[in-house]
Amino acid sequence: MEKAVFGAGCFWGVESFFREVPGVADAVSGYAGGTVPNPGYKQVCSGTTGHAEAVEVTFDPAIVSYDKLLDIYFANHDPTTLNRQGPDVGSQYRSVIFTMTPQQAIEARKKVEQLTAAKRFKRPIVTAVEPFRNFYRAEEYHQRYFEKNGLPSCHVQMPD
Numbered sequence: 001m002e003k004a005v006f007g008a009g010c011f012w013g014v015e016s017f018f019r020e021v022p023g024v025a026d027a028v029s030g031y032a033g034g035t036v037p038n039p040g041y042k043q044v045c046s047g048t049t050g051h052a053e054a055v056e057v058t059f060d061p062a063i064v065s066y067d068k069l070l071d072i073y074f075a076n077h078d079p080t081t082l083n084r085q086g087p088d089v090g091s092q093y094r095s096v097i098f099t100m101t102p103q104q105a106i107e108a109r110k111k112v113e114q115l116t117a118a119k120r121f122k123r124p125i126v127t128a129v130e131p132f133r134n135f136y137r138a139e140e141y142h143q144r145y146f147e148k149n150g151l152p153s154c155h156v157q158m159p160d
Contacts, residue, residue, distance in 0.1 A: 001025060002061050004069055005032050005098035005135055007052035008077035009085025014055040017076045023063030028056045029138040032098050038136050047090045054098065056135050066104055070111045073097070079115075080123035095127040098135075105129060 008014045011029040018027040031044050034051030044051045057069060077085055079095045099105040108129045116125055 001058050002066070003100055004057045004059065004066060004104065005054050005100065005132055006057065006069075006073050007032060007054040007094055007096040007098070008073060008079075009053070009088050009093045009095075011053040011055050011138065014053075014077070017072065018055055018057050018069075021059075021064055021069070021072060023060045024057055024069075025060060026056075026058040028058075030054055030056060030135050031092075031138060032056075032135045033096065033130060033133055037134075041138065044092050045090070047092055049092075051092060051136075052094050052096050053092050053138075054096070054135065056137075066107055067111070070097075070108060074111065074115060074120075074127075078121075079125045079127040080121050082126045095125075097127060097129050098132040099129060100132045105131065 006014060006018075015027045015029045018024050031039050031049070031051035032054035034044070034049040036043060036049040036051070039049045039051055043049050044053065059069065077095060081095070083089065083091045083094050085093050085095070097108045099108055112125050112127060112129065115121065
């Protein structure tokens with residue numbers, strides 16, 4: 001098993017769409033990339049900790065490749081809006097890929113270059129590719145939020 005960490009706005013929807021991917025063993029909502037150890041939701045929402053709402057994806061690379069996870073990631077959020085997704089505004093909602101290995105960093109940057117060259121989006125991609133520093137699991141009520149509350153996902157697939 002390998003891990004990947006993605007930030008794409010509110011973690012509830014990100015967790016939800018990754019959970020549906022064959023080969024993904026787990027997707028956990030949390031906070032990544034900040035400077036405050038073990039932050040809570042209110043701290044992260046203040047925008048002062050440097051963390052992004054993120055999802056840690058545990059996957060079997062024999063079933064789903066990291067490249068395929070990148071395709072799913074870019075198809076399920078708007079990577080062209082700086083520090084926001086829909087109505088959620090702030091650096092905690094930024095589009096960011098936290099890479100666990102040098103190979104993940106190469107693949108993530110290559111994917112951004114490919115999507116840019118293909119003019120996949122009308123505006124420039126602002127997704128940051130950063131080395132993984134930390135991930136803190138969010139409070140339990142955030143885990144599997146849509147399942148627990150019988151709600152549909154808030155993320156919509158980007159048009160082709």
